[in-house]
Amino acid sequence: MKALEEKILKDGQVRPGHILKVDNFLNHQMDIAFINEIGKEFYRLFGDRPINKILTIEASGIGIACITAQYFNNVPVVFAKKAQSLNLDGSLYITQVKSYTHGGTKNVIMSKKFLSADDHVLIIDDFLANGCAVNGLLDIINEAGATLEGVGIVIEKGFQDGGKELRARGIDVKSLAIVKSMTDTDIEFEEQDD
Amino acid sequence: MKALEEKILKDGQVRPGHILKVDNFLNHQMDIAFINEIGKEFYRLFGDRPINKILTIEASGIGIACITAQYFNNVPVVFAKKAQSLNLDGSLYITQVKSYTHGGTKNVIMSKKFLSADDHVLIIDDFLANGCAVNGLLDIINEAGATLEGVGIVIEKGFQDGGKELRARGIDVKSLAIVKSMTDTDIEFEEQDD
Numbered sequence: 604m605k606a607l608e609e610k611i612l613k614d615g616q617v618r619p620g621h622i623l624k625v626d627n628f629l630n631h632q633m634d635i636a637f638i639n640e641i642g643k644e645f646y647r648l649f650g651d652r653p654i655n656k657i658l659t660i661e662a663s664g665i666g667i668a669c670i671t672a673q674y675f676n677n678v679p680v681v682f683a684k685k686a687q688s689l690n691l692d693g694s695l696y697i698t699q700v701k702s703y704t705h706g707g708t709k710n711v712i713m714s715k716k717f718l719s720a721d722d723h724v725l726i727i728d729d730f731l732a733n734g735c736a737v738n739g740l741l742d743i744i745n746e747a748g749a750t751l752e753g754v755g756i757v758i759e760k761g762f763q764d765g766g767k768e769l770r771a772r773g774i775d776v777k778s779l780a781i782v783k784s785m786t787d788t789d790i791e792f793e794e795q796d797d
Numbered sequence: 798m799k800a801l802e803e804k805i806l807k808d809g810q811v812r813p814g815h816i817l818k819v820d821n822f823l824n825h826q827m828d829i830a831f832i833n834e835i836g837k838e839f840y841r842l843f844g845d846r847p848i849n850k851i852l853t854i855e856a857s858g859i860g861i862a863c864i865t866a867q868y869f870n871n872v873p874v875v876f877a878k879k880a881q882s883l884n885l886d887g888s889l890y891i892t893q894v895k896s897y898t899h900g901g902t903k904n905v906i907m908s909k910k911f912l913s914a915d916d917h918v919l920i921i922d923d924f925l926a927n928g929c930a931v932n933g934l935l936d937i938i939n940e941a942g943a944t945l946e947g948v949g950i951v952i953e954k955g956f957q958d959g960g961k962e963l964r965a966r967g968i969d970v971k972s973l974a975i976v977k978s979m980t981d982t983d984i985e986f987e988e989q990d991d
Contacts, residue, residue, distance in 0.1 A: 631878070632911045635863060636871040662855035666874065669829060669860035670867075677830040680860065684825070717826045 604644050604779040608792050610637065611758065617785045621760065629757060630663035630729050638670045641779060645727065645755045646674035648777045652752040654678060654725045656718070658744070660700075660711060660736050661685055667757060668727040675725070681717045683740060686710040696746050700739035703732065711739045720748035731756040731778060734765025741774075753777065761793050798838050798973040802986050804831065805952065811979045815954065823951060824857035824923050832864045835973060839921065839949045840868035842971045846946040848872060848919045850912070852938070854894075854905060854930050855879055861951060862921040869919070875911045877934060880904040890940050894933035897926065905933045914942035925950040925972060928959025935968075947971065955987050 616624040628634035654675055659668040660683045668680045685700075686709070694715045699708050718724070726740050737754055744751050751774065759766045759778035762785075769776045781793040810818040822828035848869055853862040854877045862874045879894075880903070888909045893902050912918070920934050931948055938945050945968065953960045953972035956979075963970045975987040 626908060627911070631875065631908055633863060633866075633874040633876075635866040635874060638863070639867075639871075662859060662876070662878070665856060665859045666863035666876075669827060669832070669863050672827075672829045673833075673864075677833075680827040680829060681825065682827070682856070682860075684856070714820060714825055717821070 604641075606637075606640060607644075607757070607780045611780060611782075612790060615790065617787055617790065621762070621785070623758065623760070623782065623785060623790070625758065629667075633666050635670070638667055641667060641757060642671035642674045644779055645671045645725075645777075649725055649753045649755060650675070652725070653723045654752050656681060656722045656749075657725050657727055658683070658718070658740055659727045660740060663730075664728040664736075667729055671727055671755070679717075681713065683711045683713045683743065686712045696743040698739045698742040698746075701733070701735045703735070711743075713743050715747070718743065718747040718749050722747065722749040723752050724749050725752050726754040727756075728754075729757045730760070731758075731765050731769075731776070732760040732763040734769055737765065737769060737776075755779075758782065798835075800831075800834060801838075801951070801974045805974060805976075805986075806984060809984065811981055811984065815956070815979070817952065817954070817976065817979060817984070819952065823861075827860050829864070832861055835861060835951060836865035836868045838973055839865050839919075839971075843919055843947045843949060844869070846919070847917045848946050850875060850916045850943075851919050851921055852877070852912070852934055853921050854934060857924075858922045858930075861923055865921055865949070873911075875907065877905045877907045877937065880906045890937040892933045892936040892940075895927070895929045897929070905937075907937050909941070912937065912941040912943055916941065916943040917946050918943050919946050920948045921950075922948075923951050924954070925952075925959050925963075925970070926954040926957040928963055931959065931963060931970075949973075952976065 657668045657680045696713045700711045754776040756778040759781045761781040783791045783793045851862045851874045890907045894905045948970040950972040953975045955975040977985045977987045
């Protein structure tokens with residue numbers, strides 16, 4: 604998505620530790636008009652699938668998923684929660700997700716009543732690097748017996764292995780921008796087909 | 798908002814400890830068409846103010862704020878983060894917020910670059926009970942010297958003191974539904990003017 608690459612070049616900042624900060628439009632301050640363009644693009648890429656639910660994980664994925672759902676006939680969005688505790692009532696899907704940003708492993712939970720074998724799911728998230736968050740959501744989808752229709756990512760760090768590993772398993776991951784390499788002064792993107 | 802009261806009566810569940818679960822449409826699974834109705838209603842209530850930014854706090858407020866922003870000419874949404882650590886770079890607004898759901902106190906942070914004395918802010922959140930989250934956001938707005946234009950809440954627990962205390966300080970809090978009392982079998986709402 605050309606407009607996204609241009610926005611990353613204009614507004615993104617590279618920080619030590621392979622951190623790409625896009626917090627002025629994507630995951631702290633959110634540019635709502637631009638995120639609508641992102642939602643439209645996800646619909647262009649996945650709109651032919653029988654998607655009836657969008658899945659994401661708190662926190663940064665939620666707003667993007669909600670805006671995107673509007674282009675998918677307002678399908679419900681369900682967001683997995685990073686559990687502070689496991690005392691939510693009812694029966695839960697529980698999986699562990701490693702966090703590279705914060706360190707350690709977190710329980711990620713989703714109420715069983717919101718995902719079943721009847722569901723056809725699109726996963727949406729802001730970033731894909733090591734793939735930990737997406738793999739956590741895939742665990743939940745598998746446990747539910749739901750059908751994965753695709754994974755839509757705003758920015759993939761192509762120099763980390765998450766995307767490659769998912770695609771090697773036959774999972775249809777589409778990232779609107781794939782960063783091939785980045786330095787303090789330059790960000791390069793992988794060329795993608797339309 | 799009559800449609801919201803009806804939805805709470807139909808889909809909400811009261812649990813021990815004065816917990817009102819509305820996780821099937823508001824804060825775990827999200828009913829996107831209905832949240833658009835909520836966004837429209839916030840615009841009806843606050844649309845005459847010179848709002849240029851919507852503020853919320855992760856996680857459940859984010860989706861509601863993003864959908865609502867679309868009715869406010871796509872003003873940016875900024876969400877305060879519950880900090881795992883305080884090693885975000887740059888200068889931050891930091892405040893403490895008590896959590897009654899999870900226990901303890903959390904640091905809540907926001908990058909200073911996203912809020913300044915020029916901003917006219919609408920706070921949006923899903924619930925108001927003791928008012929801890931809203932008070933944390935007010936601390937940040939005060940520190941920034943920004944102007945608060947109003948506080949829009951989806952569901953207020955009127956039998957707790959957060960809303961009363963905020964209104965007593967002259968803050969314009971509008972809640973789309975105010976629960977006056979609730980038991981296992983019944984939920985009563987406060988009557989509100991249009």
